[in-house]
Structure formats: C-alpha cells, structure tokens
Amino acid sequence: MTGEHDAPVIIDGGDKSCVRLLLELRGRLAELPAGTIVHLIASDPAAPLDLAAWCHMTGHGYLGTVPPPYGDTPAYALSVAAAPRPTEASSPWRPRD
Template sequence: MAGEGADPVIIDGGDRACVRLLLELRGRLAELPAGTIVHLIAGDPAAPLDLAAWCHLTGHGYLGTVPPPYGERPAYALRVADAPRPTQAGSPWRPQR
C-alpha cells in the first residue's frame, strides 16, 4: 500500500465541530493514495465516535486514538481505503445516491 512505512499525513482540525471536520476530511482524503495513514487532531469530544462511524460508512479504516506527540490535543488515526464508498458532498455522513 502507498502509505505503508511513510510518515502520517497530519490534519489539524482544531476545535471545529465534527460536521465541519468531516466536510474537510472528505475532500482531503480524496487527494491521498490508498493506504495513507492520516492523523486527525480534533478537540470535539464526539470525534472518536463520529470518526469511527464515518470510516465504517465510507470504508476507510479507523485505527483509533494516537498517543502523543500531539501533547494534550486528542488525535485519531485512519487509513485511506482503496475504494471508499462515496458520500454526499454537502453531507459527508450520508451515502451518495
């Protein structure tokens, strides 16, 4: 896979709500090769639940929490899928029809 052994791509979501994070994440992951590991830094307390559910919906691999080096800022890892299931552009939590 393209991302194996490479440094992860880091996306800093700051304190944005998960809805905004998923909108950004949808676009960013589409630009990355399959297998790329992404570390999403996200302060929204719902992030681990929403991100895991979104990965399940799209086929991306949710890898769980990332231990420091991000200090006190929570971070979560995922692996870009070979053929992710498409979602709606304005509602990335809904499958594309």
C-alpha cells in the same frame, strides 16, 4: 502508494465541529493514495465516535486513538481506502445513492 514506514499525513482539525471536520477530511482524503495513514487532531469530544462511524460507512479504516506527540489535543488515526463509498456533497455523514 505509501509504505508501512512512511510518516502519517497530519490533519489538524483544531476545534472544528465534527460536521466541518468530516467535510474537510473527505476532501483531503480524496487527494491521498490508498493505504495512506492519516492522523486527525481534533478537540471535538464527539470525534472518536463520529470518525469511527464515518470510516465504517465510507470504507476508510479507523485505527483508533494516537498517543502523543500532539500535545493535549486528541488525535485519531485512519487508513485511506482504495475505493471509498461516496457521501452527499453537503452531508458527509449520508451515503450518496
């Protein structure tokens, strides 16, 4: 388990659309222990809204924007949940029944 002072895991989403970002993010988060802090770098202007909604739906903690050092591209922080709610395989924004 990561500690409070561990460095965050950086995921560079570049200019990917939110759908592609969430697909990649879901896979990457599944590999990380609960409590890990992740910084997602993403230029998609919808990222802060979509990421916050996705975290709420899945149970991951949305921690808000991250100040620089990531240059001009915005970054957003989240905390990996211990038992996230699963989503559809091809639709990361839809809960799995």
